[in-house]
Amino acid sequence: MTAPVVAVVGGGQLARMxxxxxxxxxxxxxxLTETADGSAxxxxxxxxxxxxxxxxxxxxxxxxxxxxxxxxxxHEHIPATAFARARDVGVPAHPAEHAxxxxxxxxxxxxxxTGLGVPCPDWTELPGPGALEGxxxxxxxxxxxxxxxxxxxxxxxxxxxxxxxxxxxxxxxRIGGPALLAEAKVPFVRELAVLLARRPSGELxxxxxxxxxxxxxxxxxxxxxxxxxxPEVEAEALRAARTVAEGLDVTGVLAVEMFEVPGDGAGGxxxxxxxxxxxPHNSGHWTIDGAVTSQFEQHLRAVLDLPLGSTExxxxxxxxxxxxxxxxxxxxxxxxxxxxxxxGAKVHLYGKEIRSGRKLGHVTVVGEDLHDVRDRALxxxxxxxxxxxxx
Amino acid sequence: MTAPVVAVVGGGQLARMxxxxxxxxxxxxxxLTETADGSAxxxxxxxxxxxxxxxxxxxxxxxxxxxxxxxxxxHEHIPATAFARARDVGVPAHPAEHAxxxxxxxxxxxxxxTGLGVPCPDWTELPGPGALEGxxxxxxxxxxxxxxxxxxxxxxxxxxxxxxxxxxxxxxxRIGGPALLAEAKVPFVRELAVLLARRPSGELxxxxxxxxxxxxxxxxxxxxxxxxxxPEVEAEALRAARTVAEGLDVTGVLAVEMFEVPGDGAGGxxxxxxxxxxxPHNSGHWTIDGAVTSQFEQHLRAVLDLPLGSTExxxxxxxxxxxxxxxxxxxxxxxxxxxxxxxGAKVHLYGKEIRSGRKLGHVTVVGEDLHDVRDRALxxxxxxxxxxxxx
Numbered sequence: 086m087t088a089p090v091v092a093v094v095g096g097g098q099l100a101r102m103x104x105x106x107x108x109x110x111x112x113x114x115x116x117l118t119e120t121a122d123g124s125a126x127x128x129x130x131x132x133x134x135x136x137x138x139x140x141x142x143x144x145x146x147x148x149x150x151x152x153x154x155x156x157x158x159x160h161e162h163i164p165a166t167a168f169a170r171a172r173d174v175g176v177p178a179h180p181a182e183h184a185x186x187x188x189x190x191x192x193x194x195x196x197x198x199t200g201l202g203v204p205c206p207d208w209t210e211l212p213g214p215g216a217l218e219g220x221x222x223x224x225x226x227x228x229x230x231x232x233x234x235x236x237x238x239x240x241x242x243x244x245x246x247x248x249x250x251x252x253x254x255x256x257x258x259r260i261g262g263p264a265l266l267a268e269a270k271v272p273f274v275r276e277l278a279v280l281l282a283r284r285p286s287g288e289l290x291x292x293x294x295x296x297x298x299x300x301x302x303x304x305x306x307x308x309x310x311x312x313x314x315x316p317e318v319e320a321e322a323l324r325a326a327r328t329v330a331e332g333l334d335v336t337g338v339l340a341v342e343m344f345e346v347p348g349d350g351a352g353g354x355x356x357x358x359x360x361x362x363x364x365p366h367n368s369g370h371w372t373i374d375g376a377v378t379s380q381f382e383q384h385l386r387a388v389l390d391l392p393l394g395s396t397e398x399x400x401x402x403x404x405x406x407x408x409x410x411x412x413x414x415x416x417x418x419x420x421x422x423x424x425x426x427x428x429g430a431k432v433h434l435y436g437k438e439i440r441s442g443r444k445l446g447h448v449t450v451v452g453e454d455l456h457d458v459r460d461r462a463l464x465x466x467x468x469x470x471x472x473x474x475x476x
Numbered sequence: 477m478t479a480p481v482v483a484v485v486g487g488g489q490l491a492r493m494x495x496x497x498x499x500x501x502x503x504x505x506x507x508l509t510e511t512a513d514g515s516a517x518x519x520x521x522x523x524x525x526x527x528x529x530x531x532x533x534x535x536x537x538x539x540x541x542x543x544x545x546x547x548x549x550x551h552e553h554i555p556a557t558a559f560a561r562a563r564d565v566g567v568p569a570h571p572a573e574h575a576x577x578x579x580x581x582x583x584x585x586x587x588x589x590t591g592l593g594v595p596c597p598d599w600t601e602l603p604g605p606g607a608l609e610g611x612x613x614x615x616x617x618x619x620x621x622x623x624x625x626x627x628x629x630x631x632x633x634x635x636x637x638x639x640x641x642x643x644x645x646x647x648x649x650r651i652g653g654p655a656l657l658a659e660a661k662v663p664f665v666r667e668l669a670v671l672l673a674r675r676p677s678g679e680l681x682x683x684x685x686x687x688x689x690x691x692x693x694x695x696x697x698x699x700x701x702x703x704x705x706x707p708e709v710e711a712e713a714l715r716a717a718r719t720v721a722e723g724l725d726v727t728g729v730l731a732v733e734m735f736e737v738p739g740d741g742a743g744g745x746x747x748x749x750x751x752x753x754x755x756p757h758n759s760g761h762w763t764i765d766g767a768v769t770s771q772f773e774q775h776l777r778a779v780l781d782l783p784l785g786s787t788e789x790x791x792x793x794x795x796x797x798x799x800x801x802x803x804x805x806x807x808x809x810x811x812x813x814x815x816x817x818x819x820g821a822k823v824h825l826y827g828k829e830i831r832s833g834r835k836l837g838h839v840t841v842v843g844e845d846l847h848d849v850r851d852r853a854l855x856x857x858x859x860x861x862x863x864x865x866x867x
Binding site: 109 | 523681785
């Protein structure tokens with residue numbers, strides 16, 4: 086069979102979790118990985134060790150032994166040269182460079198979203214400390230300062246009350262480091278995420294709006310669908326995400342992270358867009374076990390411009406809990422304990438070396454009763470971390 | 477992470493479909509494949525090209541670059557030397573040689589099942605044509621003749637009314653070919669399959685009893701659970717399968733194919749065991765999309781002696797339809813058509829070259845209404861074969 090070939094830049098758990106979907110659909114996956122024993126490289130036949138800024142590595146992942154049908158990414162840190170190499174050999178990139186820009190650069194993103202009328206927190210560029218002083222004055226003395234580029238999982242984001250808390254970021258920006266922006270610290274009710282996929286030919290499908298819970302800037306727990314979501318907030322969230330996807334011409338999976346806010350009672354927005362990710366995203370891991378089509382299958386279908394799959398849920402509630410490295414021991418030690426304690430828990434391990442704070446795996450539980458499902462997911466994640474759980 | 481290593485003999489679609497489950501559980505899969513571009517080899521990092529009768533190939537799959545934790549199989553055609561090589565290097569085999577024997581040799585199987593009191597069709601060994609003449613006389617002039625070894629997918633099975641229809645099988649048996657047996661042709665109501673998994677430490681879990689439909693001796697459609705199954709037949713079927721698993725000390729997944737028969741109204745059996753398979757089986761492909769734990773994940777858990785997963789269904793009805801090669805064209809041509817026509821159909825392609833009659837993939841649909849689910853699964857399979865489907 087002449088299988089479609091999807092080239093993926095990045096060899097972490099997101100590329101890894103594309104592999105089962107590729108297997109089912111008869112797609113050959115080829116990953117560009119930083120290390121030969123990386124999370125994705127362990128589970129695919131074909132990988133290239135290198136970086137997207139290396140032209141030779143890009144050429145290999147794009148064309149060897151035969152040309153890829155599409156180039157896609159598991160992270161946003163893609164240099165312009167990588168897109169140029171794909172153009173050179175006639176391989177389309179999804180998302181395209183003109184779309185991915187808005188997931189790479191938060192200033193570009195805020196400008197564009199503001200232009201599209203998508204509700205965002207108040208924000209401003211920070212050409213220097215003076216601008217931050219002014220923003221703090223206007224926003225109750227607190228602001229969220231972000232580096233426009235290079236951040237992830239809470240890195241490159243600081244809640245500050247004084248210019249001195251980001252002195253070194255201003256210093257870095259003056260010598261070519263990432264530009265800075267300030268955003269209002271939003272008094273949010275909770276965080277939501279809208280996950281969708283869009284094909285080059287325009288078809289777009291959203292999964293149900295999910296609630297995300299962060300700990301130390303890292304996604305910790307996701308509940309899908311978001312409990313007690315008002316129809317108005319749901320409609321606003323879906324509308325904002327669709328506007329982003331179509332306005333920015335996003336292809337593949339898009340995750341739009343949002344704040345649900347109390348609203349001003351006068352028709353003001355009830356959701357504000359926080360971050361964008363143009364790839365499968367932690368807020369969508371629940372779809373592997375909880376939806377008819379997983380975000381990984383959907384991403385492959387979308388970037389190959391194949392018809393999209395149903396985003397319906399397979400059970401009333403799905404709860405996903407991340408497992409971060411705590412340095413306590415091998416996850417495989419906890420595996421038998423988890424599987425024994427809860428035969429319905431779906432465990433996903435990423436095949437990584439343990440390092441404190443690193444995402445090593447996740448657990449999803451799908452079921453009828455939200456409290457039961459949540460308790461089981463949290464207990465399973467704790468057991469995988471090697472913690473003792475009652476009951 | 478030190479991942480468990482599972483060595484698998486065989487590189488077809490059954491080994492291939494173990495790969496997604498291995499990825500999720502952080503297990504490294506290493507397959508012994510006949511061809512470097514085989515169905516499984518295309519989707520795993522680590523494969524050895526060779527045959528289980530080659531000692532060097534067995535040594536490689538068992539120990540290189542590090543020792544496997546367990547050896548398992550995707551088919552029954554495993555020579556004693558392969559088990560010996562595993563013993564040499566201290567790698568346990570599941571199923572073990574003493575169990576797999578009964579899936580390899582139908583005469584041994586019939587003898588043992590008869591000894592265990594498991595209901596089987598009338599049967600007899602056929603040392604020569606005279607024995608078949610006698611069996612035909614006693615069974616209304618018709619019998620099912622089987623080669624004790626080497627058959628699969630309807631090969632090695634013939635419904636005969638005269639000794640002359642298997643003359644060459646008797647001739648082959650006289651010069652060292654497989655021994656023959658005759659079985660009564662059972663007037664069955666339908667065919668059922670019980671799929672279960674059993675760990676070395678004894679834990680055993682059954683999926684719901686499924687109905688299988690064969691065409692030309694090959695599994696064509698599976699409906700799970702079997703519709704309108706009487707509690708008595710269900711209990712008999714599950715009891716028979718459990719007796720087989722425990723009596724034969726089967727480890728890993730076991731599929732027990734059965735005939736449902738009208739019964740004699742006097743307490744006689746309502747099911748008769750037809751065939752055994754000690755591995756994931758076509759009758760269990762529906763579990764990938766239709767059950768909390770797929771047969772592939774369960775097989776890996778079982779052979780590693782990890783606690784087994786829930787065998788509950790994720791929807792009321794699952795229907796799986798096989799896609800066999802019809803020589804009409806590339807399956808990928810039909811893929812977009814299928815995905816477009818039914819966003820809820822779950823397509824599984826095996827990455828094989830098309831050959832007439834070859835199993836190339838399957839489709840599963842899960843849903844509320846049996847007729848709808850069945851129609852959709854059959855339509856999707858037809859579309860994948862390149863046929864035009866109304867509606």
